[in-house]
Amino acid sequence: MKTAAKPRRRAAPRHPAHDAGTRDRILEAAGEVFAAEGFRRATVREICARAKVNIAAINYHFGDKYELYREVFSHFARAGIEQYPVTFDPGGKPEPQLRAFCRNFTRRLLDPGRPAWHGRLIAREMVEPTPLLDEIVKSFMRPQWETILRIVAANVGAPPGSELARRCATSLIGQMLFQHNCRAVIDRVQPGQEYTPEENDRRAAFVAEFSLAALRALRGAAKRKAVAR
Amino acid sequence: MKTAAKPRRRAAPRHPAHDAGTRDRILEAAGEVFAAEGFRRATVREICARAKVNIAAINYHFGDKYELYREVFSHFARAGIEQYPVTFDPGGKPEPQLRAFCRNFTRRLLDPGRPAWHGRLIAREMVEPTPLLDEIVKSFMRPQWETILRIVAANVGAPPGSELARRCATSLIGQMLFQHNCRAVIDRVQPGQEYTPEENDRRAAFVAEFSLAALRALRGAAKRKAVAR
Amino acid sequence: MKTAAKPRRRAAPRHPAHDAGTRDRILEAAGEVFAAEGFRRATVREICARAKVNIAAINYHFGDKYELYREVFSHFARAGIEQYPVTFDPGGKPEPQLRAFCRNFTRRLLDPGRPAWHGRLIAREMVEPTPLLDEIVKSFMRPQWETILRIVAANVGAPPGSELARRCATSLIGQMLFQHNCRAVIDRVQPGQEYTPEENDRRAAFVAEFSLAALRALRGAAKRKAVAR
Amino acid sequence: MKTAAKPRRRAAPRHPAHDAGTRDRILEAAGEVFAAEGFRRATVREICARAKVNIAAINYHFGDKYELYREVFSHFARAGIEQYPVTFDPGGKPEPQLRAFCRNFTRRLLDPGRPAWHGRLIAREMVEPTPLLDEIVKSFMRPQWETILRIVAANVGAPPGSELARRCATSLIGQMLFQHNCRAVIDRVQPGQEYTPEENDRRAAFVAEFSLAALRALRGAAKRKAVAR
DNA sequence: AATGAATGAGCCTTCATTCAT
DNA sequence: GATGAATGAAGGCTCATTCAT
Numbered sequence: 001m002k003t004a005a006k007p008r009r010r011a012a013p014r015h016p017a018h019d020a021g022t023r024d025r026i027l028e029a030a031g032e033v034f035a036a037e038g039f040r041r042a043t044v045r046e047i048c049a050r051a052k053v054n055i056a057a058i059n060y061h062f063g064d065k066y067e068l069y070r071e072v073f074s075h076f077a078r079a080g081i082e083q084y085p086v087t088f089d090p091g092g093k094p095e096p097q098l099r100a101f102c103r104n105f106t107r108r109l110l111d112p113g114r115p116a117w118h119g120r121l122i123a124r125e126m127v128e129p130t131p132l133l134d135e136i137v138k139s140f141m142r143p144q145w146e147t148i149l150r151i152v153a154a155n156v157g158a159p160p161g162s163e164l165a166r167r168c169a170t171s172l173i174g175q176m177l178f179q180h181n182c183r184a185v186i187d188r189v190q191p192g193q194e195y196t197p198e199e200n201d202r203r204a205a206f207v208a209e210f211s212l213a214a215l216r217a218l219r220g221a222a223k224r225k226a227v228a229r
Numbered sequence: 230m231k232t233a234a235k236p237r238r239r240a241a242p243r244h245p246a247h248d249a250g251t252r253d254r255i256l257e258a259a260g261e262v263f264a265a266e267g268f269r270r271a272t273v274r275e276i277c278a279r280a281k282v283n284i285a286a287i288n289y290h291f292g293d294k295y296e297l298y299r300e301v302f303s304h305f306a307r308a309g310i311e312q313y314p315v316t317f318d319p320g321g322k323p324e325p326q327l328r329a330f331c332r333n334f335t336r337r338l339l340d341p342g343r344p345a346w347h348g349r350l351i352a353r354e355m356v357e358p359t360p361l362l363d364e365i366v367k368s369f370m371r372p373q374w375e376t377i378l379r380i381v382a383a384n385v386g387a388p389p390g391s392e393l394a395r396r397c398a399t400s401l402i403g404q405m406l407f408q409h410n411c412r413a414v415i416d417r418v419q420p421g422q423e424y425t426p427e428e429n430d431r432r433a434a435f436v437a438e439f440s441l442a443a444l445r446a447l448r449g450a451a452k453r454k455a456v457a458r
Numbered sequence: 459m460k461t462a463a464k465p466r467r468r469a470a471p472r473h474p475a476h477d478a479g480t481r482d483r484i485l486e487a488a489g490e491v492f493a494a495e496g497f498r499r500a501t502v503r504e505i506c507a508r509a510k511v512n513i514a515a516i517n518y519h520f521g522d523k524y525e526l527y528r529e530v531f532s533h534f535a536r537a538g539i540e541q542y543p544v545t546f547d548p549g550g551k552p553e554p555q556l557r558a559f560c561r562n563f564t565r566r567l568l569d570p571g572r573p574a575w576h577g578r579l580i581a582r583e584m585v586e587p588t589p590l591l592d593e594i595v596k597s598f599m600r601p602q603w604e605t606i607l608r609i610v611a612a613n614v615g616a617p618p619g620s621e622l623a624r625r626c627a628t629s630l631i632g633q634m635l636f637q638h639n640c641r642a643v644i645d646r647v648q649p650g651q652e653y654t655p656e657e658n659d660r661r662a663a664f665v666a667e668f669s670l671a672a673l674r675a676l677r678g679a680a681k682r683k684a685v686a687r
Numbered sequence: 688m689k690t691a692a693k694p695r696r697r698a699a700p701r702h703p704a705h706d707a708g709t710r711d712r713i714l715e716a717a718g719e720v721f722a723a724e725g726f727r728r729a730t731v732r733e734i735c736a737r738a739k740v741n742i743a744a745i746n747y748h749f750g751d752k753y754e755l756y757r758e759v760f761s762h763f764a765r766a767g768i769e770q771y772p773v774t775f776d777p778g779g780k781p782e783p784q785l786r787a788f789c790r791n792f793t794r795r796l797l798d799p800g801r802p803a804w805h806g807r808l809i810a811r812e813m814v815e816p817t818p819l820l821d822e823i824v825k826s827f828m829r830p831q832w833e834t835i836l837r838i839v840a841a842n843v844g845a846p847p848g849s850e851l852a853r854r855c856a857t858s859l860i861g862q863m864l865f866q867h868n869c870r871a872v873i874d875r876v877q878p879g880q881e882y883t884p885e886e887n888d889r890r891a892a893f894v895a896e897f898s899l900a901a902l903r904a905l906r907g908a909a910k911r912k913a914v915a916r
Numbered sequence: 917a918a919t920g921a922a923t924g925a926g927c928c929t930t931c932a933t934t935c936a937t
Numbered sequence: 938g939a940t941g942a943a944t945g946a947a948g949g950c951t952c953a954t955t956c957a958t
Binding site: 730731732742743745746751752 | 956
Binding site for chain 1: 354396
């Protein structure tokens with residue numbers, strides 16, 4: 001992760017379909033390891049071992065560890081978004097949209113499979129930022145954040161740009177991220193947690209209902225306040 | 230992080246007013262660095278440099294890096310708890326208790342001062358556990374978790390052991406921890422954040438109101454459901 | 459000297475004629491240093507300096523200092539045994555066998571050349587044991603000890619399992635090992651020692667004659683005692 | 688163990704009979720540790736811990752670790768020699784003298800008690816010499832070596848200065864030192880060894896008889912050779 | 917006379933990276 | 938296109954020693 005230019009970074013390989021993909025195997029293994037360990041704790045040796053490639057392959061294909069990390073991120077970005085989209089339909093009913101958002105967001109964090117890696121990479125990045133964070137924020141988080149803001153805003157009956165909407169969205173996301181980032185503690189304080197898809201969906205559903213209850217109440221309060229004025 | 234006993238660890242210095250306390254300077258610097266970087270990323274060299282002591286001083290006073298970490302934790306534990314207590318008064322009103330809890334918990338995480346390091350150490354420990362975590366859970370988190378559970382339970386009208394109470398408490402804590410752990414992202418997505426004591430209290434107040442609204446609604450729902458049966 | 463498996467240890471290099479063998483240079487230098495200093499006092503820095511390789515090369519090729527040590531041991535074991543074998547021929551005459559054993563054993567300890575390192579490593583291990591000792595005893599010493607016991611037993615006319623044979627063999631080996639392990643003292647008390655191959659053979663011959671005289675006498679005594687009964 | 692002069696070394700303490708002897712406690716503990724571990728592996732921390740004195744006490748009383756080692760050596764020299772003397776009586780019978788020497792020498796090496804430390808220090812010094820060795824040789828070993836030579840010479844019927852006598856004496860001592868220095872191996876190859884005083888005396892007796900048998904035979908051979916001329 | 921505290925050199929190891937096929 | 942080998946920086950830790958009471 002040098003700050004200076006990377007003189008030795010190669011472009012994408014000239015013959016991308018060579019042997020079923022050394023490069024792809026690395027991306028796969030790296031996704032796994034980065035998602036599980038974060039950027040810093042992940043080691044290139046571990047990644048190469050899992051990908052069954054030489055340790056120099058990372059440097060050859062990606063330049064350095066950090067560039068690999070970037071590639072991994074954008075490589076899984078598409079899969080993650082396609083599988084667990086966050087969309088806002090102005091004509092749709094607000095509550096189901098929020099429920100869907102919670103479900104997809106939670107799956108992205110807690111499901112063990114590959115498409116979930118993307119969500120986990122972002123979660124990691126929140127806790128342990130790398131220089132990539134700025135790019136992620138610009139290209140990825142901000143748009144989704146706007147979407148979420150609109151969903152929440154529609155539920156709470158306040159403009160997406162309002163402080164109220166922002167705070168509500170923050171509360172909503174915090175509840176879900178906590179369940180992933182702090183799993184080590186949750187599992188110790190409340191032993192016997194399961195992370196089956198069904199149980200994860202129950203978690204998501206609870207967060208949705210908890211938050212919807214809050215949003216409804218706050219919407220009412222906001223209205224009453226407005227009326228009172 | 231040896232598993233065997235540490236025969237060489239010293240007790241507190243006999244001449245506490247030696248020269249402003251090398252040992253204390255180390256604890257101070259270590260608190261700073263551990264809170265900011267976490268156990269693994271923190272280096273003893275950095276800590277010693279900040280404390281302006283020789284690198285071997287850590288070995289002398291604490292045995293090794295991990296024992297220093299433990300010591301830092303318990304050193305700031307007292308200050309953190311005294312300053313920002315979490316208590317439950319069975320005779321008190323549930324809602325103010327929850328508001329007080331939110332305020333203290335948030336301060337412990339977001340205030341820039343020293344007594345807040347304790348909260349931050351725990352937050353770090355959640356994201357990047359060390360063997361200390363098991364001890365912390367047993368001696369520190371579990372009791373506080375029980376307290377929080379009771380506060381939440383009193384608000385939602387369900388027994389502290391119920392799944393409902395547990396899920397609500399999880400949601401509550403997640404909202405607050407998120408604001409600390411993911412500050413790097415929040416500050417980028419919502420630029421212009423301030424972390425003055427006043428603003429932190431406002432954050433706490435919002436989480437409290439958001440959650441109280443949810444709890445009230447869930448309490449009603451639970452009751453209605455009970456009646457309906 | 460980890461107890462766990464060493465996943466990262468490499469097999470012998472695929473391109474053995476790389477540049478005269480970094481790996482071999484390390485083994486050579488390590489043999490030299492370990493034989494001269496013992497495991498603990500030998501430093502990887504010294505070894506790498508002599509081998510003119512980077513200090514991390516040891517980690518790359520062998521995992522850690524202790525694994526290097528093991529490798530050095532077995533690397534020189536073959537040479538040492540092939541060059542200076544210890545065998546027992548049941549049909550052969552006992553006395554020449556004992557003389558040959560003394561000659562080979564002594565050469566293994568005192569000859570300045572490389573094949574003698576093996577004997578010296580074992581001599582070191584006797585004085586300053588490492589965990590490797592248990593392995594050496596099992597895989598290497600015990601078989602040779604049995605051989606020596608049989609040679610001695612044939613000379614003294616007692617079964618190899620008898621206490622007499624064991625004590626005699628111990629005396630025999632002690633005489634030779636002393637000349638290597640305690641060379642520092644011998645050279646000072648009896649200045650002017652030479653360690654030419656010829657002189658070493660004379661040492662061996664004396665130990666053989668000294669011991670044979672003793673064995674013959676003990677054999678006679680044992681017989682007479684047996685007759686007397 | 689600097690080679691330069693020791694500027695900070697204190698003379699013996701001014702009030703030697705202060706409190707039952709911090710200094711003596713250090714000597715005692717150091718004897719124990721040095722005898723068991725050798726100079727280099729022994730640590731001042733371990734010694735101070737056993738002596739229950741501050742770690743700086745060694746420096747205060749002895750200057751540095753090496754000077755302590757010297758003091759320990761000469762401190763126990765007297766006790767060792769008095770308890771296990773090596774003497775030669777020109778009028779005495781040679782064989783009992785050799786038996787006595789073997790017994791005393793072996794006790795000095797294998798007995799667990801304090802007076803044996805001195806012998807063990809010397810044995811250590813043989814295997815792992817320090818600069819002290821030269822002094823020991825001059826002041827201590829050489830005289831004893833002469834005595835032993837005379838005993839052996841009287842038994843083998845050759846002049847003490849002869850090569851024969853020297854070689855015989857070397858063989859004799861080697862047998863005994865081996866049993867101490869290489870105990871780690873002996874115990875593994877021949878499990879079940881005991882080191883009771885009685886058993887140690889049996890070891891000594893065997894070495895004596897083994898060597899006496901050899902010496903007698905060599906004496907005869909030497910005579911016959913002389914007659915033949 | 918004695919000590920707790922502090923020091924600096926040195927050790928083994930790990931890691932991402934780069935060299936030379 | 939791919940790899941085994943090699944590198945240098947950095948990290949945690951231990952030790953004998955010295956400082957300042």
